[in-house]
Every structure is written in structure tokens, then in C-alpha cells.
Amino acid sequence: EVQLVESGGDLVHPGGSLTLSCSASGFTFTTYSMHWARQAPGKGLEFVSDISQNGETTLYADSVKDRFIISRDNSKNTVYLQMSSLKPEDTAVYYCVKGGGDWGQGTLVTVSS
Amino acid sequence: EIVMTQSPATLSVSPGERATLSCRASQSVITSLAWYQQKPGQSPRLLIRHASTRATGIPARFSASGSATEFTLTISSLQSEDFAVYYCQQYSNWPWTFGQGTKVEFK
Numbered sequence: 001e002v003q004l005v006e007s008g009g010d011l012v013h014p015g016g017s018l019t020l021s022c023s024a025s026g027f028t029f030t031t032y033s034m035h036w037a038r039q040a041p042g043k044g045l046e047f048v049s050d051i052s053q054n055g056e057t058t059l060y061a062d063s064v065k066d067r068f069i070i071s072r073d074n075s076k077n078t079v080y081l082q083m084s085s086l087k088p089e090d091t092a093v094y095y096c097v098k099g100g101g102d103w104g105q106g107t108l109v110t111v112s113s
Numbered sequence: 114e115i116v117m118t119q120s121p122a123t124l125s126v127s128p129g130e131r132a133t134l135s136c137r138a139s140q141s142v143i144t145s146l147a148w149y150q151q152k153p154g155q156s157p158r159l160l161i162r163h164a165s166t167r168a169t170g171i172p173a174r175f176s177a178s179g180s181a182t183e184f185t186l187t188i189s190s191l192q193s194e195d196f197a198v199y200y201c202q203q204y205s206n207w208p209w210t211f212g213q214g215t216k217v218e219f220k
């Protein structure tokens with residue numbers, strides 16, 4: 001059974017930084033691209049970042065480009081999202097998504113003073 | 114960025130009735146289109162990939178069709194557990210984008 005467990009969500013001040021982690025199990029991690037998506041409270045869904053199987057190719061939504069960095073450690077079956085220069089509009093539940101459509105349960109990031 | 118537009122925003126349906134949801138893309142996504150179901154407090158659940166292929170474990174009452182810019186999700190006979198928000202999502206071009214969702218509510 002595929003399991004994706006996000007962690008690291010917290011309350012952070014505007015301009016602050018945070019790193020999210022996603023621990024994956026139940027599938028061959030190295031054969032799937034991985035993604036981060038988010039959902040602001042009461043709003044729709046947005047993919048924010050993508051990373052290829054070997055980590056060499058990364059993609060970002062314009063809304064987070066130059067502020068967020070996605071990475072993965074294939075020896076630990078873990079994908080990360082380093083977030084910096086956080087803004088109130090980054091407040092959302094952040095989901096880890098496996099290529100092919102499996103989603104984790106999400107972790108809440110709140111950016112507020 | 115490809116804009117996905119779903120209609121209607123809300124669909125009021127009685128259990129046992131048929132529900133038809135629409136999704137339009139601002140440019141062709143070929144068949145790189147997924148449908149998700151999301152219930153309150155839960156993460157999205159993949160229903161359909163490649164425009165018409167049911168994901169593992171999805172009941173046959175869910176069917177979908179379409180290509181290029183016009184797509185449809187049909188729930189043939191609504192069950193109580195089907196009341197939720199449904200999103201279409203294209204994965205043809207990055208950034209992958211979602212529609213704004215269709216809420217299927219109890220009539």
C-alpha cells in the first residue's frame with residue numbers, strides 16, 4: 001500500500017523559512033517523479049513543484065519560483081520542500097503527491113504575524 | 114498556463130440520479146486529464162487518469178470521456194458517499210492546473 005507522510009508544517013512569520021518532508025513507502029520510490037501541491041483554506045488546488053525520478057529536473061509554479069526548492073533523497077525515500085521568503089498567501093495545506101496520483105494527508109503551513 | 118474551467122459550480126442531485134460534470138481546457142491537453150474527488154477534511158482521491166481510465170478500486174459507476182479541450186465525468190447512479198467536490202486537472206503542460214471544482218450536493 002502506498003503511504004506518503006508529510007511533516008514539518010508549522011506557524012511561521014512572513015519572510016520566514018520552513019522545510020517540509022514527505023516520507024514514502026509501499027512503492028519503488030526511485031521509479032516515480034514526485035510533486036508538492038497545496039490548497040489554501042477553503043480554496044482550490046495548486047501544484048507548486050515537481051521533481052524527476054533522479055532529482056535532476058525540477059519544476060516550479062510561478063507563485064513559488066525562486067523561493068521554494070524541491071529535492072529528494074532516494075536513499076531515504078523522502079522528498080523535501082524548502083520554503084523561504086514565505087508570504088501570507090503561502091498559507092495552505094501542503095500535499096506530497098506521487099506520480100500517478102497518490103496523495104498524502106497533508107501538512108498545514110500558516111504564514112502569519 | 115492552461116486554464117481549466119469546470120461547470121457547473123454546484124450540482125444538486127438526489128441519490129440514485131445521474132450526475133454529469135464538465136471540464137474545459139483553454140488549449141488542447143490531448144488526453145492528459147485526471148479527475149479527483151475530495152471530501153471535507155480529506156486529501157484528493159484520483160478517480161480517472163488519461164481522460165477515461167478509472168484508477169484502481171474506483172467503482173464502475175464513475176465514467177469519463179473527452180479529448181483535447183472538452184471532458185466529462187459521469188456518475189451513473191449517485192450514492193451517498195459520492196457527495197463531494199470534484200476537480201479536473203491537466204498534466205499536459207507544466208504548470209499542471211486544476212479546475213475550480215464542482216460541488217455535488219444533496220438535492
